[in-house]
Amino acid sequence: MRFTPPSGPPITFRARLHDARTATVIGRLLGLAVLVCFATGVLSHCLQHPPAWLADRLPSRPYWGYRLTQGLHVAAGTAAVPLLLAKLWAVYPRLFAWPPVRSVRHALERLSVAVLVAAGTFELFTGLLNTVQWYPWPFPFVPVHYAVAWLLLGAMLLHVAVQWPAIRGHFTRRSPGTLALPEADGPDRRQLLAAVAAGVGVVTLTTVGQSVTALGPLELFGPRSPAHGPQGLPVNRTAAAARVTGAALADWRLTVTGPRPYSLTLEELRALPQHEVALPLACLEGWSKSARWTGVRVRDLLERAGGGPGARCRVVSLEVAGAYRVTEMGRGYAQDPLSLLALRLNGEVLSLDHGYPARIIAPNRPGVLQTKWVGRLEVA
The missing domain is CATH 3.90.420.10 (Oxidoreductase, molybdopterin-binding domain)
Structure with missing residues (x-):
C-alpha cells in the first residue's frame, strides 16, 4: 500500500496482512467482546444506580448473577486489549490514505473510526486501571465510563453500517477490495490470527482467576487474588x-x-x-x-x-x-x-x-x- 503526500516520494507500507479480510476477522472478535462488555456494563450500572421505576423490579436471584456478569465484563474487557491492538495494527496504513476525505461516505467512515478508536481506547484504559483501583484522572470513573460506553456503541454501529458492503463481501468470501492480498498470504493470516488468539487466551487465563475460583492457580497477573484478605x-x-x-x-x-x-x-x-x-x-x-x-x-x-x-x-x-x-x-x-x-x-x-x-x-x-x-x- 502506498501513501503519496502533497510533496515528496510515495511512502510504501511493506508489512503484509494489512488487508480488509484480516481486519474483518479480528474486528468480529473485537466487536463481540465490546458487545459483551456493553451489555454486562449496562446491567452493572443499573444494579448500582437504578432509576426509580426499576429499583423495585431488580431481581435478587440468581444469587450468583452479579458475580457472573461482572466477572464476564472484566474478562471480556481484558481480552479486548490484544484484540484492539491487533485490529489497529491491521488497519493503520489507512490512516495515511490520501486524500484524507474522498466523499461524504468516506468522511463518515473516518469520523466513526476516530470516535471508535478514541472511545474504545478510553474504555479499556480506564477499565483496566479501575481493576487496580487507580484513578489518575479528575473525573468520577463510574458515570464517565458508562457515558463513553454509549458513545462507543454508537460509533461501532455507525462504523459497521458504513463498512457493511465490505463486511458482507468477506462473510461471503467475495473479493476483499483494494487492500486484498494474494491467496498465498492465507497461511500467514492463519498464523497471525493464531498468535492473536494465543495472546487473548494467555491474557484471559492469567487474570480471570480473580473471578473463577477454579482457575485461581493460573492467576499470575490478576490485580486481586480472592485467596488473600482478612x-x-x-x-x-x-x-x-x-x-x-x-x-x-x-x-x-x-x-x-x-x-x-x-x-x-x-x-x-x-x-x-x-x-x-x-x-x-x-x-x-x-x-x-x-x-x-x-x-x-x-x-x-x-x-x-x-x-x-x-x-x-x-x-x-x-x-x-x-x-x-x-x-x-x-x-x-x-x-x-x-x-x-x-x-x-x-x-x-x-x-x-x-x-x-x-x-x-x-x-x-x-x-x-x-x-x-x-x-x-x-x-x-
Missing part, C-alpha cells in the same frame, strides 16, 4: 480509608426507623434469631469469592419497625464520607430471605475492615452496595 476475604475499602475507628463504635447501637422505630445494642442484635447463608462478595473490579455469613434477616428488622411485605430499605453507614455511604435496597432485595444484616463472617465476628459491628450482605448485588459499618436502617 478472614479469608479481600477488602477493597478499609476502615481507615472510611475513617471508622474502634473507639467510635464503643457505644454503637443499630437504629431502625419506620412506623414503629427502635434501636438495638450489639448484644440485643445477637440475641435475635440468627441465619447463615453462603453468598459471594462480587466487586466492580471483577474479583469475587463466596463466604459464609451469619446475621439477622433484613426483612425481619423491617417488619419489626412496621414495614409491610412490600417495604423497601435505606441503609446508612457510619463511614464519614463516600459515594456509597447511603444505599437503597429495593423490595426484591429487602424482602429476600438471603439478605442479612451480617454479624459474622466464616464463623468469626466481623473484623473492623469487613464492617464490624454489622454489614449488609444480599444476593445478586454489587460489592459497593454491601454496606459496611451499618448504623441505621430506614423503612421506605
Whole structure:
C-alpha cells in the first residue's frame, strides 16, 4: 500500500496482512467482546444506580448473577486489549490514505473510526486501571465510563453500517477490495490470527482467576487474588480509608426507623434469631469469592419497625464520607430471605475492615452496595 503526500516520494507500507479480510476477522472478535462488555456494563450500572421505576423490579436471584456478569465484563474487557491492538495494527496504513476525505461516505467512515478508536481506547484504559483501583484522572470513573460506553456503541454501529458492503463481501468470501492480498498470504493470516488468539487466551487465563475460583492457580497477573484478605476475604475499602475507628463504635447501637422505630445494642442484635447463608462478595473490579455469613434477616428488622411485605430499605453507614455511604435496597432485595444484616463472617465476628459491628450482605448485588459499618436502617 502506498501513501503519496502533497510533496515528496510515495511512502510504501511493506508489512503484509494489512488487508480488509484480516481486519474483518479480528474486528468480529473485537466487536463481540465490546458487545459483551456493553451489555454486562449496562446491567452493572443499573444494579448500582437504578432509576426509580426499576429499583423495585431488580431481581435478587440468581444469587450468583452479579458475580457472573461482572466477572464476564472484566474478562471480556481484558481480552479486548490484544484484540484492539491487533485490529489497529491491521488497519493503520489507512490512516495515511490520501486524500484524507474522498466523499461524504468516506468522511463518515473516518469520523466513526476516530470516535471508535478514541472511545474504545478510553474504555479499556480506564477499565483496566479501575481493576487496580487507580484513578489518575479528575473525573468520577463510574458515570464517565458508562457515558463513553454509549458513545462507543454508537460509533461501532455507525462504523459497521458504513463498512457493511465490505463486511458482507468477506462473510461471503467475495473479493476483499483494494487492500486484498494474494491467496498465498492465507497461511500467514492463519498464523497471525493464531498468535492473536494465543495472546487473548494467555491474557484471559492469567487474570480471570480473580473471578473463577477454579482457575485461581493460573492467576499470575490478576490485580486481586480472592485467596488473600482478612478472614479469608479481600477488602477493597478499609476502615481507615472510611475513617471508622474502634473507639467510635464503643457505644454503637443499630437504629431502625419506620412506623414503629427502635434501636438495638450489639448484644440485643445477637440475641435475635440468627441465619447463615453462603453468598459471594462480587466487586466492580471483577474479583469475587463466596463466604459464609451469619446475621439477622433484613426483612425481619423491617417488619419489626412496621414495614409491610412490600417495604423497601435505606441503609446508612457510619463511614464519614463516600459515594456509597447511603444505599437503597429495593423490595426484591429487602424482602429476600438471603439478605442479612451480617454479624459474622466464616464463623468469626466481623473484623473492623469487613464492617464490624454489622454489614449488609444480599444476593445478586454489587460489592459497593454491601454496606459496611451499618448504623441505621430506614423503612421506605
